[in-house]
Amino acid sequence: MKKAINAMFGVMLCVIPAMQVVAADSLTVASPNRAVRFNISIGDKGEVTYNITFKQQTVIQPSVLGIEAWSKNLSLRAVESSQKDTIWKPLYGERNQIRDNYHAKTFTFQKGGGQLLKIEVRAYDAGIAFRYCFPENPAGGADMVINKEHTTFTFPDSTRAWFTSQAQGHYQLLPLGQWSSEAERPLTLQLTNGLMVALAEAEMVDYCRTKFVTSADIPNTITCSMYDKVALTMPFSTPWRVIMIAEKAPQLLQNNDLILNLNPPCAIPNTDWIVPGKIMREMSLSTTGAKALVDFAVRRHLQYIHFDAGWYGFEYTVSSDASAVNVDPRRNPRNDLDLQEVIRYAKQKGIGVFLYVNQRALVKQLDTLLPLYEKWGVAGLKFGFVHVGSHRWTTWLHDAIRKCAIHHLMVDIHDEYRPTGFSRTYPNLLTQEGVGGNEEMPDANHNTVLPFTRFLCGPADYTICYYHRPELKLRLKETQNARVLKTTAAHQLALAAVYYSPLQFLYWYDKPEDSQDEPELTFFDHIPTVWDDTKVLDGEIGKFVTVARESKGQWFVGSISNNDARDLSISFSFLQPGKKYKATVFYDDPASPVRTKVSMKQLTVTSSTVLRQHLMPSGGLAVWCKE
Numbered sequence: 194m195k196k197a198i199n200a201m202f203g204v205m206l207c208v209i210p211a212m213q214v215v216a217a218d219s220l221t222v223a224s225p226n227r228a229v230r231f232n233i234s235i236g237d238k239g240e241v242t243y244n245i246t247f248k249q250q251t252v253i254q255p256s257v258l259g260i261e262a263w264s265k266n267l268s269l270r271a272v273e274s275s276q277k278d279t280i281w282k283p284l285y286g287e288r289n290q291i292r293d294n295y296h297a298k299t300f301t302f303q304k305g306g307g308q309l310l311k312i313e314v315r316a317y318d319a320g321i322a323f324r325y326c327f328p329e330n331p332a333g334g335a336d337m338v339i340n341k342e343h344t345t346f347t348f349p350d351s352t353r354a355w356f357t358s359q360a361q362g363h364y365q366l367l368p369l370g371q372w373s374s375e376a377e378r379p380l381t382l383q384l385t386n387g388l389m390v391a392l393a394e395a396e397m398v399d400y401c402r403t404k405f406v407t408s409a410d411i412p413n414t415i416t417c418s419m420y421d422k423v424a425l426t427m428p429f430s431t432p433w434r435v436i437m438i439a440e441k442a443p444q445l446l447q448n449n450d451l452i453l454n455l456n457p458p459c460a461i462p463n464t465d466w467i468v469p470g471k472i473m474r475e476m477s478l479s480t481t482g483a484k485a486l487v488d489f490a491v492r493r494h495l496q497y498i499h500f501d502a503g504w505y506g507f508e509y510t511v512s513s514d515a516s517a518v519n520v521d522p523r524r525n526p527r528n529d530l531d532l533q534e535v536i537r538y539a540k541q542k543g544i545g546v547f548l549y550v551n552q553r554a555l556v557k558q559l560d561t562l563l564p565l566y567e568k569w570g571v572a573g574l575k576f577g578f579v580h581v582g583s584h585r586w587t588t589w590l591h592d593a594i595r596k597c598a599i600h601h602l603m604v605d606i607h608d609e610y611r612p613t614g615f616s617r618t619y620p621n622l623l624t625q626e627g628v629g630g631n632e633e634m635p636d637a638n639h640n641t642v643l644p645f646t647r648f649l650c651g652p653a654d655y656t657i658c659y660y661h662r663p664e665l666k667l668r669l670k671e672t673q674n675a676r677v678l679k680t681t682a683a684h685q686l687a688l689a690a691v692y693y694s695p696l697q698f699l700y701w702y703d704k705p706e707d708s709q710d711e712p713e714l715t716f717f718d719h720i721p722t723v724w725d726d727t728k729v730l731d732g733e734i735g736k737f738v739t740v741a742r743e744s745k746g747q748w749f750v751g752s753i754s755n756n757d758a759r760d761l762s763i764s765f766s767f768l769q770p771g772k773k774y775k776a777t778v779f780y781d782d783p784a785s786p787v788r789t790k791v792s793m794k795q796l797t798v799t800s801s802t803v804l805r806q807h808l809m810p811s812g813g814l815a816v817w818c819k820e
Contacts, residue, residue, distance in 0.1 A: 219272045222298045227396035228304075231321050233258070233300060239266040239301070241312070245321055249437045249810040250386050251349055256414070259343035260325050260431070263310050267302040270309070274298050275725065284459060284620045285723035287693050287742070288451075293454045297795035307332065313430070315455075319448035320437040321396065322455055326430040328755050338424045342403065342417040344434060346392060348382065350413060353401070355381045355646050356732065360581075360589050360609040360627040363635065364642045366615040366735070375404040375418050378611070379437075379444065379649045380580050389439045389734075391649050395455035397432040397613040398591045399425070401584040420582035426679075432613065441730040442645045443738070450650045456614035465774055466601045467621050469695035469723045470496025472547060476704060478503055478525040483535040489705035490544050494718040497572060497696070498539060504530060508551035508577065516565055536570050545572030545606070546695075548558060552579045559593060563600040573603030573623070573696075581609045591615060605654055605696050612651035623652070623696040629699050630655035634678045637811035638735060638755045644691060644735040652694040659685050659717075661702035665788060676702065680753075682789040683781040684813030686713060689720050690751030691740045697722040712777045713791040716815050729765045737808070741767050748774070754808040761814070765802040772820060774798050778817040780806060 222231040230246045234255070241264075245253040278294040293314040302310045327337060356367045359376045362595045366383070379393040392415065401420040406639060409415035417434075433455045439445045463469075475486045475498050486498050496693040503524035506513035509641050513519075520528045538544050548571055549564065556578060566574070574597065580586035588612065597604050611627035627732065628647050629635050648655055662678040678685065689697060699717055700708075708714070721744045730750075732738035736760060739752040748768065752761055768774055775797060782792035796808065798804070798818060 196563065219298075219551040221449065222296060222314045222316040222321075224625065225276075225278070225294050225296060226318045228318065229248065229316050229321060230637060231316055231323075233312075233314075235269055239268060240264060241267055244681070245436060245438075247388060249608050250388060252384070252388060252390060252438055253436065254347040254349065254413075256347045257343050257345040258312060258323075260310070260317060261339055261341040261343065263304065263325070264303075264343045267310065269300060272298055273301070279777045280449045281477040283453070283617065284464050284467060285683055285695055286453075287724050287727040288450075289725045291450045291453060295454075299356055317451055317803045319439070319444075319451050320434045320435065322435045322451070324431050324433045326687070328426045329428045332363040335427045336424065336546070337427055337429075338422055339431075340419070341556050342419055342431070346410070346415040346436070346759075347411060347455060348390075348413045348415070349384055349386065351385045352413060353383050355383075355642060357646075359613050361629045361633070362644060363629055363639055364735075369407050369413055369415065372407055375406050376415075377404060379646060380405050380415075380693055381649070383734075387440065387634060389442050389445055389645075391435075391437040391445055393435040393437065393452060393613075393650055393763070395452045395614045396431040396457075396529075397587065397761065398583075398615060399429075400432050401547045401587060402582040403432070419585060423584045437649065443732045445649055446614075446644050446732075446740075447729040449651070452612075452614040452650055453617045456617040457618060458617065459574045460618050461598050461621065464620060466495070467603060467623075469623060470545075470696050471699055471717075472497035472499050473700050473703075474499050474501050474698065476501065478520045479529050480526065480531045480534055481529075483530065484538055484732075485705050486542050487539045487542050489708070491819070492710075493544050493708075493714060495544070497545045497547055499549065499575065500532070501549045501575075502551065502577060504532065504548065505550075505554070509553065511553060511557075513554060515550050515558055515562055533569065539571060543760075546571045547571070547575055549575045549577055551577040555593065556589075557778045559596065563596055563602060564626075566602060571602065572598075573605065573621075575605040575607055577607050579606060579610055582632055591619075592615040594619050597621055601669055603696070603738035607654065611647070616651065624694045626650065626654045628653040628655055631658040632656055632676075633679075634676050634679055635758055636657075636662075636752065637684060638678065640684070640753055641732075641755045642735050643742070644729075644732065644738045648693065653692060654694055654698060655688065656698040656701035657685055657688050657691050657692075658701040659699070659789075660707040665707075669692075671701070678813040681781045681813060682713070682791045683779055683815060684753050684792070684811060685778055686716050686815040687753050687813035690742055690749045690754055690815060691738060693727075694723075695722050709788070711787055711789050711791070713787070713789065715777075716749075716779050716817055719747075719817060730767070738759065739763055745769075746820060748818040749818075750814075750818070752806075752808065754810070754812050756811050758808060758810045758812070760805065760807050763804045763814075763816075765804065765818075766800050767796050768798065768800040768802075768818065771801045772799065774820055776816055776818045778804070779817075781809045781812045
């Protein structure tokens with residue numbers, strides 16, 4: 194869609210006198226294309242339930258709506274209808290414009306003659322979002338404590354879920370009754386009618402994390418599991434509960450802008466200093482090693498280098514001071530890192546510097562560290578081992594990101610944090626981990642699950658690696674453990690197109706001296722990290738995926754397979770009709786003379802081209818198209 198759509202808002206309020214029968218239509222919210230329908234029902238005891246259909250197929254059977262102390266004895270007092278259809282332009286993203294198009298209703302309930310509860314529901318073509326809103330109480334009593342959410346999701350029989358209990362965990366396809374513990378979100382489900390559904394949350398900023406558990410009492414039912422209690426002052430709203438719906442798995446990923454649409458617009462007045470890019474970790478923690486990495490970054494078209502744990506001492510020791518360089522002797526016993534000289538040298542070469550800081554130091558020193566790092570000329574921070582889940586630490590973390598914005602510092606959050614769309618409001622939050630990435634070297638099966646699970650909620654810092662594989666015999670002692678690549682070189686190349694991260698780590702376990710400037714590195718050299726457009730071309734969760742992304746008229750395509758070999762057909766219909774493009778194809782080739790066993794071929798392609806390619810087990814394919 195090239196032309197902006199003018200904003201269209203409509204609001205209609207229906208006030209319902211006590212004891213009046215409510216028209217059925219007023220209790221239904223339908224998406225703009227009318228395929229998705231959310232229906233509310235009110236029981237005899239004032240309990241509120243809902244169900245969802247997609248093209249007249251059942252998605253969620255009658256299920257409970259409610260918050261602790263607000264699940265029965267409720268009377269409907271008003272229904273307010275509205276709709277919106279706008280296009281907004283993100284600072285960066287998977288596309289350069291995002292359509293926010295929904296129909297909405299806000300249902301106002303009253304308990305007895307007192308406080309009101311509003312349930313706000315939005316119906317998008319891609320799914321449903323709802324939240325609980327507590328307006329200001331004119332009668333007083335503004336404080337409220339929530340210990341439990343009663344929302345449930347009852348699915349048709351034989352529904353299965355892609356389950357993982359941890360943000361960095363591995364996935365299993367399990368029936369709803371066979372989970373070992375809580376499920377991380379987003380939670381992707383496969384229904385027997387063929388539909389794909391994902392449960393997620395959005396705008397979880399001043400609240401606690403909510404995971405999912407299965408009900409011990411009601412079959413096929415998922416319930417909400419809050420990390421801890423939440424104490425807030427009215428007025429306030431809970432995070433959005435999101436139900437994404439698609440006929441095929443690729444559509445879930447294609448429509449993941451839904452999470453961003455449920456968050457407020459950018460709150461940073463001047464964003465010129467926020468610059469996405471590619472980054473590589475500096476592991477020697479020495480001046481000489483860091484300057485060598487800067488030179489490598491220039492040669493390989495990276496934008497940043499990153500000093501990981503150890504530059505200010507042992508990160509787990511309370512006495513370690515993140516305001517001064519004091520290298521952990523386990524990392525570099527010589528302690529010969531002149532950080533200011535490296536920052537000066539890097540800036541001269543056009544390279545920025547990120548610093549890792551453990552939450553121990555952040556909690557203790559945040560307000561002094563941020564202005565200091567700004568003075569040093571640091572580009573951004575990677576928060577390490579942050580506490581996640583609780584109301585206290587969720588609020589602390591998002592406040593820390595706001596403070597980083599004041600001091601012009603970009604942020605990458607590592608470990609268990611998963612996004613809920615806050616980067617729309619504070620785009621200095623470039624990326625976050627919350628993914629089982631190459632720190633642990635997962636297999637290709639896992640990699641083909643991630644696009645349809647973890648990446649539905651936003652960017653992930655997967656830490657793409659390239660040389661750390663036994664067959665290259667690099668630093669053999671280091672590669673004799675489990676942390677070696679289990680996928681091919683072309684698979685890792687393709688991940689730079691398949692996985693979205695505005696701050697994209699490349700060469701994670703690698704060092705500059707590992708590289709022999711293999712010819713296929715030109716794909717890494719030229720690929721951007723943010724995009725003008727994205728097309729999820731094909732895929733099946735746990736088997737394969739193909740994604741095409743466009744920036745400034747050039748297209749980058751990535752395909753990866755699971756642990757099995759397969760033959761793929763890739764249509765180039767995403768190209769502009771009537772134009773010819775030069776395509777460079779990077780593929781696994783056991784006969785290649787290059788030590789990484791990657792070959793390249795040149796093709797002329799158009800929008801009618803179909804590329805047929807064999808993918809090796811755990812293999813991949815990368816394509817770069819330009820006019």
